Amino acid sequence: MSVPETTTLSTLERGLAVLEYICEHGPANAKRIARDLGLRQGTCYHILRTLAVSGHVARQPDGQYEPGPHAYWVARQIQKRVAVVPELSVILARLHNVTGGETSYITRWQDGAAILQHYLAGTQATNVGKLEVGFGGDLHARASSKAIIALLPGDQVEALFKGVKLAQLTSATITDYEELLVELAQIRRQGYAMDREEFAEGVQCVASGFVSPDGTPAGAYTVSVPTIRFAKLKPTLVAAVVEAAAMATRFLAGKRPVDAVTAGRHHPGQP
Structure with missing residues (x-):
């Protein structure tokens, strides 16, 4: 260097x-x-x-x-700023385990930034470049941030992105505002977001957002895997992040997170 x-x-x-x-x-x-x-x-x-x-x-x-x-x-x-509530850390550990040890992340929504708080590296760790604890940029290209932003009111999404140049990180990065709005609408419908090599080549991610008791987005859980393995694992990964987000939402609402495990598939915004 x-x-x-x-x-x-x-x-x-x-x-x-x-x-x-x-x-x-x-x-x-x-x-x-x-x-x-x-x-x-x-x-x-x-x-x-x-x-x-x-x-x-x-x-x-x-x-x-x-x-x-x-x-x-x-x-x-710095550690105080990115510290994770113990119960949310347990959910992250569960996500890591149920996906077979894939790289798993928890991201916090704070002051208009999706800040990576903590992650558990997989046994086949993926190289996601500049993505380290504390990173909060490139909201348009990360599964975690898209999962969170999809839960925001339309005027806040517009304030974040309209008229703002969206950086082309890879050939797959969404750089058009209208295209991003379509993507966010799909995320809202299905309850999870994807990063199809939009942030880093060779890596794909799936994420689901969780909310505070007042319904505002609080964060997201994400799993990343190499593209070569993503298609086969996608159903398992989607189910796992949606479950993790539902558990976190229930915890923040003062309910037992474990109830979400047996309650079936939840949209991350549901109690």
Whole structure:
């Protein structure tokens, strides 16, 4: 990985890259960090000194650097923002299990963003690029966000998308507003959403949204699998995410989530 040295706020960019490197690969010394990030050694030492003063990294007696106390504080604050209610985590674990260990996600709807809160990687983990905990973008291309947005009133959907350029992430990405509205209408009818390689090539997803007691969308459960296996598994995956969403809706309404397992197939917005 090489870090550009001549970009807007390049010093900040390089500092963040060094911090991320230490968090992922540390402990590491300055020479190794500079080499792997493509930085001048003097620049790297200057960044490390700054990070050490702020408490984001800590220098060990052997000259290696590890995350410092302030880095752990930042991590705790982030974790608080994406923390999942234990009962919803149990539903996620069930979804993971009933799909045979496929990669399963829970997403939260917050302030107009579908934020990935947590996921359980499958035994045949799928590579979905930039999709990591905390990601909340590309609402038009993700099964989870489409499942959630389909539960919004029409005026809110219009406010989110009308006149907004929809990024072409793959050849299958929906980039036309009217086409997206048709897709959302279908999602509302069937109770689940699909991502047919719209977010990342080679990966397909199915998701179902769950709602708060007042009927507003609260989040979604999603499962992703490689395209080569999706067609065969689709019926099982659809049933599993719809069940998970129904369980979450019942829990948020103050009812026993397990009742949804034996109550038959539910639309995610139903109690």
